[in-house]
Amino acid sequence: MLKTFLVGSKSFVLDQEKAEAAFAAKMVINGRQVPYFNILPLKYQWAYDLYKKMKANHWEPEDIPMGKDIEQWRDTAAVSDIERWIIRMGIGYFSAAEGIVGDNIQHVVRELVTAPELKLVLGRHAHEENIHADSLLYMISSLGINPHECEAMFEDIKSIERKNEFVNRASQALRRDLDMKDPANKRLLAKNIFIFGQCMEGTQFYGLFGMVLALYRQNKFPGIGQMFRYTLRDESNHIELFRDLFMDLIEENREIWTDEFKEELRQTMVEAVELEKDFIRDCLPVNAVGLAVDEFVTYIDYIADRRLEGCGLTPLNPGIKNPLPWLAEMMDIKKEQNFFEGRVTEYQKSSALQSASDDEL
Numbered sequence: 001m002l003k004t005f006l007v008g009s010k011s012f013v014l015d016q017e018k019a020e021a022a023f024a025a026k027m028v029i030n031g032r033q034v035p036y037f038n039i040l041p042l043k044y045q046w047a048y049d050l051y052k053k054m055k056a057n058h059w060e061p062e063d064i065p066m067g068k069d070i071e072q073w074r075d076t077a078a079v080s081d082i083e084r085w086i087i088r089m090g091i092g093y094f095s096a097a098e099g100i101v102g103d104n105i106q107h108v109v110r111e112l113v114t115a116p117e118l119k120l121v122l123g124r125h126a127h128e129e130n131i132h133a134d135s136l137l138y139m140i141s142s143l144g145i146n147p148h149e150c151e152a153m154f155e156d157i158k159s160i161e162r163k164n165e166f167v168n169r170a171s172q173a174l175r176r177d178l179d180m181k182d183p184a185n186k187r188l189l190a191k192n193i194f195i196f197g198q199c200m201e202g203t204q205f206y207g208l209f210g211m212v213l214a215l216y217r218q219n220k221f222p223g224i225g226q227m228f229r230y231t232l233r234d235e236s237n238h239i240e241l242f243r244d245l246f247m248d249l250i251e252e253n254r255e256i257w258t259d260e261f262k263e264e265l266r267q268t269m270v271e272a273v274e275l276e277k278d279f280i281r282d283c284l285p286v287n288a289v290g291l292a293v294d295e296f297v298t299y300i301d302y303i304a305d306r307r308l309e310g311c312g313l314t315p316l317n318p319g320i321k322n323p324l325p326w327l328a329e330m331m332d333i334k335k336e337q338n339f340f341e342g343r344v345t346e347y348q349k350s351s352a353l354q355s356a357s358d359d360e361l
């Protein structure tokens with residue numbers, strides 16, 4: 001159907017069928033490649049909705065006060081060496097991990113997907129990884145940790161090195177011109193999206209999230225804990241993004257969804273879980289400060305199964321119970337604690353303090 005627009009002395013004819021064909025040619029991969037970035041009409045509505053949700057959660061590290069954390073870090077009586085070690089491992093691991101995720105999005109996934117609304121949400125995802133990397137830098141500089149120590153941690157601590165190697169392998173395999181019509185390459189991409197979204201961000205981030213937030217619950221390192229809560233809220237959107245992307249990629253390329261491939265992904269999760277358990281044992285070498293190693297280890301089994309089920313895969317430990325139910329509450333940041341609203345409240349507090357001190361005068 002042709003539609004004619006008369007504007008002054010000119011007439012423009014737009015072809016509805018052509019527009020509909022262009023819409024139909026929007027795909028996760030191997031879609032229509034055009035030199036412009038047409039988000040509309042939306043084919044992947046979830047991607048746009050998630051983009052808006054992620055943007056609404058925006059936060060900036062420098063707005064989170066670190067005074068109490070600095071005080072506790074310096075006070076040998078206030079916190080134990082094990083608590084300090086958990087914070088060091090958290091900062092050391094995530095300093096590298098956030099960048100690895102962001103780099104894989106920008107140089108692999110966003111390069112290979114073709115629908116603009118998917119590129120849009122992936123751009124926001126990469127930006128959030130930059131915010132997370134920046135928050136680590138803010139923690140390091142606030143506490144006065146030597147930055148070389150962080151670098152040494154991901155080079156010298158074997159469990160960190162192995163976790164990084166596990167994801168880098170999946171990322172490097174896709175950094176060349178690949179024929180994305182080839183099912184083997186489609187599988188490589190699907191596996192990359194599964195590894196980064198479900199194994200790494202969805203499972204291997206949770207050992208430390210759990211430990212740092214367990215300290216936060218004991219009023220230790222409140223600034224760092226707050227940043228980890230905001231990060232965790234972002235990560236749950238990233239896991240959902242990569243899950244939806246994975247499911248749509250599979251839906252559009254059913255030929256790769258074989259029993260053999262499903263089992264390969266399950267076994268990849270087995271490897272991810274083992275690496276994470278080793279890492280947890282390095283973070284918390286003994287039960288201490290009210291934290292039990294076994295609970296965190298079991299939590300990894302529990303969360304890994306949730307990720308597998310989310311992707312339509314059979315769990316590894318059916319029926320396993322969540323040993324850390326409070327962690328879900330920590331992720332549920334109440335509306336009044338949202339970043340911008342929180343900031344407004346703080347501004348109000350500081351002006352209230354100002355008027356209180358004026359009254360005293």
Ligand SMILES: [Fe+2]
Binds near residue numbers: 101132231235
């Ligand atoms: Fe992140």
Ligand SMILES: [Fe+2]
Binds near residue numbers: 101201235
């Ligand atoms: Fe992330």
